[in-house]
Amino acid sequence: MTHPLTIIQAQVITLDEGHPQAQAVLVGGGRVLAVGSLDDLRAQAPRAEVLDHRDVLLTPGLADAHIHLVMYGASLTQLELFGVRSVAEVQARVAGRAAATPAGKWIVGGGFLTSELGLDGYPTAAQLDEVSPNHPVLLHSRDHHMVWVNSAALKLAGVTEGTPDPEGGHIVHPLGCLQENAQALVMDALPTPTRQEWLAHARAGANDMAQRGYVSVHTMAFEDIEAPRALQTLAAQGELPLRVWACLPHERLLLARDLGLALNPGGLFQWGGVKFFADGALGSRTAWLHAPGFADGSGTGIALDAPELIYQRGLEAIELGLTPVTHAIGDRANTEVLNVYEKLRPAAEARGIRLRIEHSQHLRPQDVARMNGMTSSIQPMHLLADGPMIRDLLPHLRDTSYACKSIRDAGAVLAFGSDGPVATPDYRDNFRAATTRRDDQGELIGPDEALTELEVLWAHTRGPALAAGWEDEGIIRPGARAAFTLWDRLGGNARALVM
Secondary structure, three states: OOOOEEEEEEEEEOOOOOOOEEEEEEEEOOEEEEEEOHHHHHHHOOOOEEEEEEEEEEEEOEEEEEEOHHHHHHHOOOEEOOOOOOHHHHHHHHHHHHHOOOOOOOEEEEEEOHHHOOOOOOOOHHHHHOOOOOOOEEEEEOOOOEEEEOHHHHHHHOOOOOOOOOOOEEEOOOOOEEEEHHHHHHHOOOOOOOHHHHHHHHHHHHHHHHHOOEEEEEEOOOOOOHHHHHHHHHHHOOOOOOEEEEEEEHHHHHHHHHHOOOOOOOOOEEEEEEEEEOEOOOOOOOOOOOOOOOOOOOOOOOEOOOHHHHHHHHHHHHHOOOEEEEEEOOHHHHHHHHHHHHHHHHHHHHOOOOOEEEEOOEOOHHHHHHHOOOEEEEOOOHHHHHHHHHHHHOHHHHHHEOOHHHHHHOOOEEEEOOOEOOOOOOHHHHHHHHHHOEOOOOOEOOHHHOOOHHHHHHHOOHHHHHHHOOOOOOOOOOOOEOEEEEEOOOOOOEEEEEO
16 A cells, blocks of 8 residues: 655754755655655655645644643643632632532632732632632642642541641641642542543543644653543544653552553553652742752752652663653752662663653752753743742742753753643743743843753754654654644744644
């Protein structure tokens, strides 16, 4: 069986150093066959169909290197709290949703930042009770490292003023907010989605990303086991519009080893990483910091997975051919992960595995150089909202927060993403944040760390591909996957083109 050939005429940016620009690309069978001038490709394939996109840019396809894909799909129908500026505004939105929701049914939403609510401390259950006494309410903070709940939710979960903090978590008093591992106390009381609901969430997330111009994503665990199963089902049914590189929570690593984990590198769904959490997040004051800690005196954060655990299970992951992937936001968390990775590096290099840190958000200057040879999976768009918090809470780390240029110059592979649903997966925000270094208030954060638009494109295409071990993606050259993004301009409007 022969595959039809297609020539795509466009202003081609290949990201191939040996042939950086071209007029056209010849594709067939889902692969790039040739790159060059329109006349040359027409001579090679005179019967090929020609797609005329001469007025737009054609680049390797966009990738989101850090998203919780099924959770993001679920969030599309939940109560949105991005940009709320007061408790009263949250109350108004919850009241509106409660009025349209049968009594007793859960109201779930998220996207608020405590720093934007105008409070000295944390919001309380009583404030939600005022507008929703008959519905259990669970609201995720924007970073998903804290939930704000009402009394009905606490009652269903059996949480009282006397409930002790779980390991790696904290129950804020007066009751209403639960941080890190304490979130599970209430989240476990949520109704379990059906298989069809999981499939609907997975389909919604994947389709939304494809419509935004993405051709692949790295989904980062921190989800129910049914989430990746739903993605695998879509892949098996031929309904997955994206290539997916998935992470396994480290707690499931032993089971995966015993069952024999199939990496399935040839399909659209692939298990690729094992996920760890070294700490929490800035917005919830749970990022793990070196002294002096947060400038408001709220401490040094919360350490989660112990370095010894990351080392032992990291070795087991490498033996299975999987990449250790560790969430590290605070400067202490990054130091500790880099210490572990130095010990894991020989085993990883022997297997051709690139060790990976998620976020790399706040670093001490002396730790930046240690990123050499690793993947730094960063979400520059978070700088937009984080800027005021960095100035207020981490002024001593201002110049090495989101240190994209320095990390790249140190020899790390930059891989950009969104952390959706923590943020809307809009690549334009990453372009804006990484090139201007201005937050939503117009203030500069580490201006020397600015990247060019072409460098941001690389970090949103080739960087994620290298992080996943995909030599055939994020570049336009013969043999590469025929998965592209069309642009009116770099960082502007985009759409996917997968052949």
